[in-house]
Amino acid sequence: MKIAVTYENGEVFQHFGHTSTFKFYEVKEDKVVSSEVVPTNGSGHGALSAFLAQHGVNKLICGGIGAGAKTALAEKNIEIFGGVTGNTDQRVNELIAGKLKYDPDKVCSHHHDDDHDCGEDHQGCSGNCSSNKPSISILKPGSLLKR
Numbered sequence: 001m002k003i004a005v006t007y008e009n010g011e012v013f014q015h016f017g018h019t020s021t022f023k024f025y026e027v028k029e030d031k032v033v034s035s036e037v038v039p040t041n042g043s044g045h046g047a048l049s050a051f052l053a054q055h056g057v058n059k060l061i062c063g064g065i066g067a068g069a070k071t072a073l074a075e076k077n078i079e080i081f082g083g084v085t086g087n088t089d090q091r092v093n094e095l096i097a098g099k100l101k102y103d104p105d106k107v108c109s110h111h112h113d114d115d116h117d118c119g120e121d122h123q124g125c126s127g128n129c130s131s132n133k134p135s136i137s138i139l140k141p142g143s144l145l146k147r
Contacts, residue, residue, distance in 0.1 A: 002055070002059075003060070003092055004078075006019040006062040010088060012063055014085070016045070016065040020043070031096070032092060049076050052073070061092065070082075084101075084102050
């Protein structure tokens with residue numbers, strides 16, 4: 001299984017469509033066997049979903065993510081764990097253990113012009129991300145599909 005995490009300075013980057021790097025984790029037998037930080041050389045949900053598919057990614061951990069990106073990733077059979085914050089290594093280990101807290105309904109519902117930012121050092125949605133439900137999902141052990 002290959003997991004990608006939107007990445008900036010060791011943390012989950014909070015705006016999928018503007019991430020400039022991913023950290024990839026290769027997982028075998030419920031253990032991380034390798035990881036690497038990879039630049040995207042592009043932005044936008046179409047380019048990023050194709051980039052992840054070309055790298056054989058099965059699962060994505062990210063912060064805010066828009067509906068268009070969710071659709072593009074679903075078309076590539078990439079499972080999404082959105083609304084996540086914190087250290088990327090810790091979150092991947094939680095995903096593997098079935099303990100990752102995430103919000104499947106978290107979406108970024110705004111779009112930016114090239115000269116406009118999200119307001120928080122170009123990292124987050126600054127309150128512009130919304131969720132239709134206030135709940136957070138927790139994976140249960142054994143709920144992950146192994147590929």
